[in-house]
Amino acid sequence: MQKPVLTIFYQFNPWRSSIGGIQTIIRSFVKYAPDEFEICFVGTGADPAEKPLQWQEREYAGKQIQFMPLFTLQGDNHRKRVPISVGYTAALFRTCLESDFMHFHRIEPTLATRSWRGEKTLFVHNDIRQQTAKTDKRASLWRNFPAVYSLLERSLVKQFDQILSCHTGSLELYRDRYPELSDRISYINNSFDDAVFQPSSDRIIQRRLFAQKLGLSEDTQFILFAGRLQPQKDPVLLIQAIAALAHPNAHLLIAGDGELATEIKAEATRLEVRDRITLLGAQTQPEMAHLYQIANVFVLSSRFEGLPVSVLEALGSGTPIVTTDCGDTPRLLTLNSGIVCLDRLPTTIADALDRVLFNPDDFPSDACVRTVQPYSARVIVSQVYREMMARWEVRSHKRVMLSEARSYT
Structure with a gap:
């Protein structure tokens, strides 16, 4: 049976030092991916010799994955005059990378994905209310344009089959704003790799x-x-x-x-x-x-x-x-x-x-x-993959049944 394909989208390079919890979560989703899935990652290139918008087979954490850099980025630990997310989103408009499952960790890039087919999941990592609050506008770009963010969010959020929030306040906010989507919105524990982060005996x-x-x-x-x-x-x-x-x-x-x-x-x-x-x-x-x-x-x-x-x-x-x-x-x-x-x-x-x-x-x-x-990455990530596989098997069964029904007519 053909493997289901998960494509993960985020603006970093897993093989380079990059600061942030989102990067850590993505690395866990690659490291603890079961063999039943094919993993693709769409990120940024660290070497000018890497050809943008071309798939390449790479190894990460002992797993073979497909990697596509959208453009070359020398370091993402400093904010740029033009936000990295702008260039990342613009590059996505130049291609179509739809797959069985697609994971997004920022909402902006999904401007380019509304017509893509496949199951889409948005991970919400921050306190959205505070992210767009009008205090200390240096803390977040969207604090300068909260109304624009609200319009952007409303125009994009309905395309997601799942919205997973690791912040209870954002979970409640999304359920209040989008009651018609409440069955798609749920809480997910953030996680850490307990195979790496353990107490020392000395x-x-x-x-x-x-x-x-x-x-x-x-x-x-x-x-x-x-x-x-x-x-x-x-x-x-x-x-x-x-x-x-x-x-x-x-x-x-x-x-x-x-x-x-x-x-x-x-x-x-x-x-x-x-x-x-x-x-x-x-x-x-x-x-x-x-x-x-x-x-x-x-x-x-x-x-x-x-x-x-x-x-x-x-x-x-x-x-x-x-x-x-x-x-x-x-x-x-x-x-x-x-x-x-x-x-x-x-x-x-x-x-x-x-x-x-x-x-x-x-x-x-x-x-x-x-x-x-309770926050072990192996446990939490494995559960997400099990649920994904169950949904994929249901969809595959329906496709087979539909195909067989058509063959009889």
């Missing part, structure tokens, strides 16, 4: 070795931030919180890159905490796994979120969380796996970080791991 030793590598005291306590350095994540607020810390040996590790890197350094210099911060740049998945393991606490300073994959990875590595009150992270955390800051004051974040650093026994590693066990 955490203290590895932490000391890493401190030595940075030229820091062996008793340094590490606070870890991971993500794009952009207004949505508000890393500048985190720098202000570091300046308010009481813990004498705390050191902030920033894993990521983006447009605010220069502003972060300037703020750290202004507050005289430059020696308490290390900017590591974009990290590979194995490097991130090590950072989660040596960190004493993971911190999230975002203005808005869905359910960040970085939070799941940190918890899976046995590391407690301090987060602003945004997204679904507050719903996930237990009293002994993290702290939710109820306001966005630097002193509030600093107090929460101090509480974790001074009282590590109150936030044990095993409590963090227990909290995040």
